[in-house]
Amino acid sequence: MRPINCIIQEVRSLAPQIRTFQLERDLDPGPGQYVMVWIRGVDEVPMSFSGPDTITVQSVGEATKALFKLGAGSSIGLRGPLGNGFVLRGKRILLIGGGVGTAPLAFLGEQASKRGMEVTSLLGFRSREDIIFQSRFEALGDTIITTDDGSAGIMGRAAAGLKELNLFEYDQIYICGPEVMMWDIISRTREHSSKTQACINRYFKCAEGICGSCCLDPDGTRVCVEGPVIMADRLLESEFGRYRRGPDGSKGPCRG
Ligand SMILES: Cc1cc2nc3c(=O)[nH]c(=O)nc-3n(C[C@H](O)[C@H](O)[C@H](O)COP(=O)(O)OP(=O)(O)OC[C@H]3O[C@@H](n4cnc5c(N)ncnc54)[C@H](O)[C@@H]3O)c2cc1C
Ligand code: FES
Incomplete structure (x- = not known):
């Protein structure tokens, strides 16, 4: 293309x-x-x-x-x-976002709301001044905010907001944010991983499934075409949260 x-x-x-x-x-x-x-x-x-x-x-x-x-x-x-994008399923959904990773979730939540779904959001930011899209999420339904420094909402990482929620109440969970944050949530909520869709990042070059830059170990999932949305139960069995490859293919930490 x-x-x-x-x-x-x-x-x-x-x-x-x-x-x-x-x-x-x-x-x-x-x-x-x-x-x-x-x-x-x-x-x-x-x-x-x-x-x-x-x-x-x-x-x-x-x-x-x-x-x-x-x-x-x-x-x-x-x-x-x-890429594949999120699939809307069920009647009650939970959005879990961190930082700029809230961007695709705001778009998703608005589509879900138009379809009559009930939307709850848990959003994590570093500080009050980093909060984005608050009014977009609040217009959709209950919204819990966490900040690392406690300047707004619950003090702590996004996972600190999980105690306010009963995840069994949701038909589907959607998550996007820094990999460390997503891994924190997914590994704490393993029993819900088969109903959790995660939008993940890898290093993209061709974005057409040809170069192999974005492949996920161990099964070689090409995140650019088979993702970037991948079910969390598959991520639990992969490199996700442990390492990621950079532009030259070497393994590095999961920052960002
Ligand atoms: C599917 C997907 C969706 C994304 N959506 C957003 C978004 O909505 N908003 C947003 O701010 N960022 C998003 N990103 C991340 C964004 O692509 C990087 O922040 C951007 O590429 C950084 O480029 P840079 O030259 O400014 O920074 P650099 O200094 O080159 O890199 C900074 C960080 O960005 C990563 N990065 C650099 N180039 C790429 C690349 N070609 N592919 C993947 N990661 C790269 C690096 O690995 C590093 O971790 C997304 C990434 C992916 C894979
Ligand atoms: S970026 Fe080339 S195969 Fe995914």
């Missing part, structure tokens, strides 16, 4: 290092799907959709910093929508 040209219509700042980019094109994505964003002359990087025509980006390195220099009217290249 060749990139198509796209004009950025608007840029909104949500938190000190997080911005939403409104795209001129609605690519008709499903929540959990992603798009490869080509910042010309710099890099092409994967981003989840935070809405039908938006991506929400945390500035972490060269490509995302270059994207933050672009404003309304600038052009980028897009390949997508790509």
Whole structure:
């Protein structure tokens, strides 16, 4: 798939290092799907959709910093929508998000709500100033917030909010956030892993299932095409939460 040209219509700042980019094109994505964003002359990087025509980006390195220099009217290249996306199941669902990982969940929750599903959310952030999409989630249903420093909501990591919830009440659980946070939740809630859909990150190059960069040990799942949404019971048997491969294929820690 060749990139198509796209004009950025608007840029909104949500938190000190997080911005939403409104795209001129609605690519008709499903929540959990992603798009490869080509910042010309710099890099092409994967981003989840935070809405039908938006991506929400945390500035972490060269490509995302270059994207933050672009404003309304600038052009980028897009390949997508790509990947499998979340599947909505049941009547009562729980969303568990961390940081910018809340972006695809806000999109998912809005679709679930339109279908008449009951939506509860547990969201973890570092601090009050890092909270994003609070009003979007609160418009959907009960919302529990945690912050690492206790400046808003329950003090602690997202897992600290689990004590407020009875996970048996939910037909399906959806999770997205930093790998350490997702692993913390998934490994504490193993008995619910067969009804937990996790949107995960690996290092994407081709995003077409050809290069093998994103493969998950031990079964070689290609996260770019067979994911990025993978059932948690499969993740428990994989490298997830233990290590991940970088651009040169070597194993590294599960940060971010
Ligand atoms: C399916 C998927 C969905 C994502 N959705 C979002 C999102 O909605 N919002 C958001 O802010 N970020 C998202 N990311 C992460 C985003 O792709 C990285 O933050 C971005 O690529 C960093 O590039 P950089 O040059 O700014 O930083 P770098 O300094 O190059 O890297 C910083 C971190 O990003 C990772 N990274 C760099 N390039 C890639 C790549 N090609 N593929 C995967 N990881 C990479 C690195 O491994 C490192 O951990 C997503 C990643 C994946 C795989
Ligand atoms: S990024 Fe190339 S196979 Fe997944």
